[in-house]
Amino acid sequence: MRATVPPPDIYHPGEIDYQHSWQKMQDFTNTRRPETADEFWFLQHPAVYTLGKNGKPEHILNAADIPVINSDRGGQVTYHGPGQIVVYTLLDLKRLNLGVRQLVTVLEQSVIELLAGYGVVSNARPDAPGVYVNNAKIAALGLRVRRGCSFHGLSLNVDMDLEPFSRINPCGYEGLEVTQLKDLVADAPRIEYVAAELQQILLKKLNYE
Numbered sequence: 001m002r003a004t005v006p007p008p009d010i011y012h013p014g015e016i017d018y019q020h021s022w023q024k025m026q027d028f029t030n031t032r033r034p035e036t037a038d039e040f041w042f043l044q045h046p047a048v049y050t051l052g053k054n055g056k057p058e059h060i061l062n063a064a065d066i067p068v069i070n071s072d073r074g075g076q077v078t079y080h081g082p083g084q085i086v087v088y089t090l091l092d093l094k095r096l097n098l099g100v101r102q103l104v105t106v107l108e109q110s111v112i113e114l115l116a117g118y119g120v121v122s123n124a125r126p127d128a129p130g131v132y133v134n135n136a137k138i139a140a141l142g143l144r145v146r147r148g149c150s151f152h153g154l155s156l157n158v159d160m161d162l163e164p165f166s167r168i169n170p171c172g173y174e175g176l177e178v179t180q181l182k183d184l185v186a187d188a189p190r191i192e193y194v195a196a197e198l199q200q201i202l203l204k205k206l207n208y209e
Contacts, residue, residue: 008091055075138184158182
């Protein structure tokens with residue numbers, strides 16, 4: 001490990017309200033100091049639609065009873081719900097010597113490596129950040145960088161109700177199909193196990209260990 005980079009703090013808090021975690025991310029980023037350790041949060045959210053900073057409301061076709069929150073992350077509209085791993089990456093990019101595009105690539109390649117371990121072939125697309133299996137999206141990305149530090153991160157569909165995705169144009173793409181790990185492998189592992197595997201891959205790719 002690079003001597004100037006302290007080991008990150010890692011949290012698995014379970015299911016957390018989106019608004020609450022968003023506020024905590026902002027507070028952490030606004031008050032962190034050069035010596036502050038990076039943090040990774042692996043969690044789930046109750047059902048919610050979130051619009052990115054430049055997201056267009058018309059991409060929400062029928063929110064019905066699911067709340068809609070205008071967020072400050074990049075990207076368009078997405079859905080979060082139980083059974084989806086959300087990874088928040090609170091990183092000092094300058095200290096890690098990483099650009100935003102490099103971080104996006106690390107996040108995508110980490111998911112691709114994870115899925116390969118289950119025999120699932122996936123890929124990233126240069127025109128639309130995220131990870132895809134046969135053109136169906138399985139992982140979405142949305143980041144924000146402030147003072148050289150990132151927050152927000154990625155979401156990976158593991159074992160969830162995908163119906164709410166049909167009520168939006170996912171990530172702003174009309175008709176984009178969405179998939180999840182449960183539908184791609186015969187014996188899908190528990191979401192906690194998948195989160196632990198993804199954690200290990202991410203830390204390795206970012207040279208923390």
